[in-house]
Amino acid sequence: MKRWKDKEEFKARVLDWAGRLDVKVRSLAVRPMANKWASCSTAGNLNFNAELLGMDRAVGDYVIVHELLHFSVPHHGKLWKSLMRAHLGDYEKFDRKLKRHATRVVAEPA
Amino acid sequence: MKEGRRFRQKSDVDKPMRDHTLLQAIARVNRPYENEREEMVKPHGFVIDFVGIFDKLEEALAFDSDEVNAIVKDIGLLKQLFKAKLENKAPEYLALVTRNFNDKDVDNLIEHFRDKDRRKEFFKEYKEIEMLYEIISPDAFLRPFLDNYATLSSIYAVVRRAYAKTLYVDKAFQRKTNELVQKHIDTTVMEQSDKFVKLDRAAIDAIKKTEEGKAVKVINLIKSIERTALENSDDPFLVAMAERARAVQESFEDRQSSTEEALSELLKQLERDEERKQIQTAKGLDGLTYFVLCKLTDEGVANAGAASKKVRDGFAEFTNWRESEKELRELRKKVTFAIVAEEDDLNKVTGLVDSIFTVLQKASAT
Numbered sequence: 402m403k404r405w406k407d408k409e410e411f412k413a414r415v416l417d418w419a420g421r422l423d424v425k426v427r428s429l430a431v432r433p434m435a436n437k438w439a440s441c442s443t444a445g446n447l448n449f450n451a452e453l454l455g456m457d458r459a460v461g462d463y464v465i466v467h468e469l470l471h472f473s474v475p476h477h478g479k480l481w482k483s484l485m486r487a488h489l490g491d492y493e494k495f496d497r498k499l500k501r502h503a504t505r506v507v508a509e510p511a
Numbered sequence: 512m513k514e515g516r517r518f519r520q521k522s523d524v525d526k527p528m529r530d531h532t533l534l535q536a537i538a539r540v541n542r543p544y545e546n547e548r549e550e551m552v553k554p555h556g557f558v559i560d561f562v563g564i565f566d567k568l569e570e571a572l573a574f575d576s577d578e579v580n581a582i583v584k585d586i587g588l589l590k591q592l593f594k595a596k597l598e599n600k601a602p603e604y605l606a607l608v609t610r611n612f613n614d615k616d617v618d619n620l621i622e623h624f625r626d627k628d629r630r631k632e633f634f635k636e637y638k639e640i641e642m643l644y645e646i647i648s649p650d651a652f653l654r655p656f657l658d659n660y661a662t663l664s665s666i667y668a669v670v671r672r673a674y675a676k677t678l679y680v681d682k683a684f685q686r687k688t689n690e691l692v693q694k695h696i697d698t699t700v701m702e703q704s705d706k707f708v709k710l711d712r713a714a715i716d717a718i719k720k721t722e723e724g725k726a727v728k729v730i731n732l733i734k735s736i737e738r739t740a741l742e743n744s745d746d747p748f749l750v751a752m753a754e755r756a757r758a759v760q761e762s763f764e765d766r767q768s769s770t771e772e773a774l775s776e777l778l779k780q781l782e783r784d785e786e787r788k789q790i791q792t793a794k795g796l797d798g799l800t801y802f803v804l805c806k807l808t809d810e811g812v813a814n815a816g817a818a819s820k821k822v823r824d825g826f827a828e829f830t831n832w833r834e835s836e837k838e839l840r841e842l843r844k845k846v847t848f849a850i851v852a853e854e855d856d857l858n859k860v861t862g863l864v865d866s867i868f869t870v871l872q873k874a875s876a877t
Binding site for chain 1: 542543584639642
């Protein structure tokens with residue numbers, strides 16, 4: 402499993418994907434979040450859960466692309482799914498990983 | 512990144528709506544839903560406008576042009592993906608059909624996709640390709656791929672119908688794919704893997720006579736047995752046979768038995784059932800009465816004939832026993848009394864009553 406070096410590396414990755422997906426980012430933050438992995442607003446504000454830094458980079462890529470695609474496709478329908486697949490291949494496995502992680506955290510609170 | 516409610520069945524709205532709120536409400540009702548595992552499909556919603564709110568629809572549908580442009584740009588990427596999948600993934604499946612879906616082709620498909628994991632992989636791959644087609648179509652780009660895509664879709668339909676868990680499968684495709692398949696493929700081929708066979712002596716003889724298409728026969732026989740049991744859910748013999756047929760299917764799909772073995776086991780069961788029907792008819796009894804009679808006779812209950820008729824009367828009186836707990840309770844009481852009248856051993860009576868209900872309740876569980 403390859404993890405992120407630090408917050409800056411993660412942010413650089415977000416901007417890299419934003420360039421590829423033609424998304425204008427106005428503000429970008431990686432901070433602790435209680436209930437979500439990430440959030441975005443159409444104005445260009447992006448927030449990511451800092452917990453992602455301790456996880457596999459591929460999972461981080463999944464969350465990044467997931468959010469950035471919402472700038473052009475605001476739902477999880479056919480178009481969004483197909484674009485996710487076009488960019489990441491079998492992206493569902495990352496989704497399952499995140500869900501498993503969330504269940505583990507709930508089951509074994511720190 | 513939060514999932515909204517995925518599947519809204521009904522939405523009553525009694526407040527004024529316009530612009531985005533109106534669009535959102537319609538979109539939510541109209542949101543398609545598909546669950547491959549549960550075989551649930553909601554292709555579109557149904558909106559009834561009681562107060563003329565649709566007059567405001569034009570304003571609500573004025574999309575932000577940036578949003579539309581972004582989608583148009585992304586379509587190029589999806590076209591590449593569609594092309595790559597049709598060129599790299601599809602050929603191994605297309606090679607399975609060499610004779611325009613004749614009986615041999617269909618039999619090969621059913622045989623090839625016996626394995627659940629192999630089917631699962633194909634279904635996933637196909638659904639991804641179908642999704643892309645639905646987004647891209649109509650587009651001249653698709654033209655060179657149409658024949659292969661239609662064939663691939665038909666392979667999916669044949670395999671899906673053959674191995675569907677539910678007996679009545681209606682909609683296999685999304686809208687645009689459905690139109691394409693109707694145009695390109697003789698859709699009767701898709702029904703071959705889902706043909707209902709009337710279960711009688713003539714059918715058994717006909718199946719035995721031809722050597723070919725064994726996998727299709729296995730699948731069609733299992734489905735026919737299940738359907739017959741479903742339509743005659745008060746006949747314990749048929750219900751039990753359907754359960755055995757499902758076991759044959761499991762073993763066939765897990766490759767624990769060969770196609771020949773599965774077919775011969777099913778035919779054996781049908782032969783046995785034919786004999787049963789003959790004796791039953793000769794005695795002038797229905798399935799349930801004869802079943803109870805056999806059970807009671809096997810257990811050495813005296814006057815089994817009279818008791819089995821009383822049991823039958825009980826079932827005729829409490830016809831809603833599957834739905835109503837009260838009726839089930841009353842019926843069990845009546846069945847128990849009918850047997851107790853002829854048998855003193857209470858443990859034996861309880862065992863008999865349990866076994867009658869266990870078999871019949873299996874019919875409602877399917």
